[in-house]
Amino acid sequence: MDSKPRDRRRFLKKGAALAGLALGTASSASAQTPDSHVPAADGHSTDPKELAKELIAYGERSKFVTSVRVPVAERMSPDMFGLTFHVLTPLQDSVGIITPSSLFYVATHRGSFVPEINPSEHRFMIHGMVDRPLVFTMDELKRLPSVSRIHFIECLGNRAQARHKTVQDTHGLTSCAEWTGVPLSLLLKEAGVQSGASWIVAEGAEEVKGSSSIPLAKAMDDCLVCYGMNGEPLRPQQGFPLRLMVPGFEGIYQIKYLRRIKVVDRYYMTYDDYGHINPDPKVAALTHQIGPKSVITFPSGGQQMSGPGFYEITGLAWSGAGAIRKVEISTDGGRSWHDAELKSPSYRMSHARFGFAWKWDGKECVVMSRCTDELGTMQPTRAEAAKYWNKPLEGFRVPGADNTVQPWKVASDGKVSNGLT
């Protein structure tokens, strides 16, 4: 957290050294004395060769780009007990559909720890109701046929509230990345699933061995055993060296530090399943698969319009049931809706970027988006959700995962704020 200022200083030092390198003048030659190779106060070498190596090896973004994750507004991360850690993706600054790995959201209830797992020692086991239990090293998994797919992950806690200020606060517990790994179906077929099996239990290697039950039908459909994310190995906060991807299911199913899958013949109600217990099975149903859901990222809460004229309204749409087919925009608080344009490929269980050409007349208005997925299911407004549950809109809390429409209020001075009341 407090590494930022230091990084900044580091950047400036590097810049100065690079300038010296580029000039290659007599003064730079005279600077290459043993004295100048003494490490700087921040521990970084002043040796031009060393600095060049740092600049070449792993790039940094521009110092003018400052977008960062922030903790969930109501809580500290980690919390006062040191266990709950929720940080939000800066969706207001996002472009396209890929979330940079450094900005991908993180949510955990058992420690902000990042287990340090040596990939050469990590093992992944498939056992239970299979003909041939199997253990894989990471190298062995990488020998198998792989796929790369783009999928979002969303936390069940991604729930917009009136007190939230920005789209990072309201919707920042969703992110989208390219995931690379072995289809779980391939691994299960290799092990030979026995008849009578109906569920799998997946488990991580961290302290509490976090574990979830997943229907076998889903496991055989589109789940991935991933080692890659956005073109490089998974980040430690995202489960390095191995994680399970259960596309479209709530975040808690995407088991990090994956070490074991047991094929079983019933629902196990293990460690992470317990939180889904609900008196109403209809509500329980809304805690597994996500969406359809969309949100406008520009103009969104906390942003400032620079005056009347042309703007592209843009945002993200996603569904746990498949691809996004349609996004509509309202600029009059939901009285009329107009088709937006999909600005990115629309992959199954992925964020899709939408855009809508808009001439703002400078008057106060409320902008909102709603999406329809490949099943034809349309994202509801809060009023529609309240009507389904037969509850008054006043003080209504959407049961299960909240996928309702998010309104943003644009004031006549161009200030944008949360339109939820």
Add this chain to the structure above:
Amino acid sequence: MGSRKFLLAVMILGLGQIGSAQSPTFGVGRTPTADEVRAWDISISPDGKELPPGHGSAKEGAQLYVQKGCAGCHGRTGSGAQAPTLIKSDGTTKSSMPCLAPCVNDNNVMALHSPFATVIWDYINRGMPLGKEGTLKPDEVYALTAFLLFKNGVIQESDVMDLQSLPKVVMPNRQGSALPAQEWKHGTSRLPKYP
């Protein structure tokens, strides 16, 4: 090679392929030993079939609750502390602590909320004590589970928990479910007719 011999060879090859339809395609990875599987397999089914031998009572659990440091985070009385409430309070004293996420209070104490007693055993076994996860012996996990079930009025103080008795405990929220009414299928909405 004579034509009949060739035909026979083709037939054998062909049969071999049919026979190998159930065999591994890639042959990558190795078979774990039974000991390796046992060491790793900490999953506990609601019917308790993976429960290890051992036993424990609420009285033993009460001592372990202090010895193992449970009281330090969950409170001496099992409520009103930083960590999730474990024993439903009598409701006369209000906690001064904020309920941290995930908020577990008198409304969803695990021993009353869980449909199966095995879930408590599994939770303690894999997740407790904080910082020393996975160090409890089966007898200790049985005893701590018995302690929580007794203190919440689910079993008698004299009841001994073991691999036979634990799955048979009749839990107050036995009907509690975490599952949708319909099984998951490709291309289905999460709740039919939900907007």
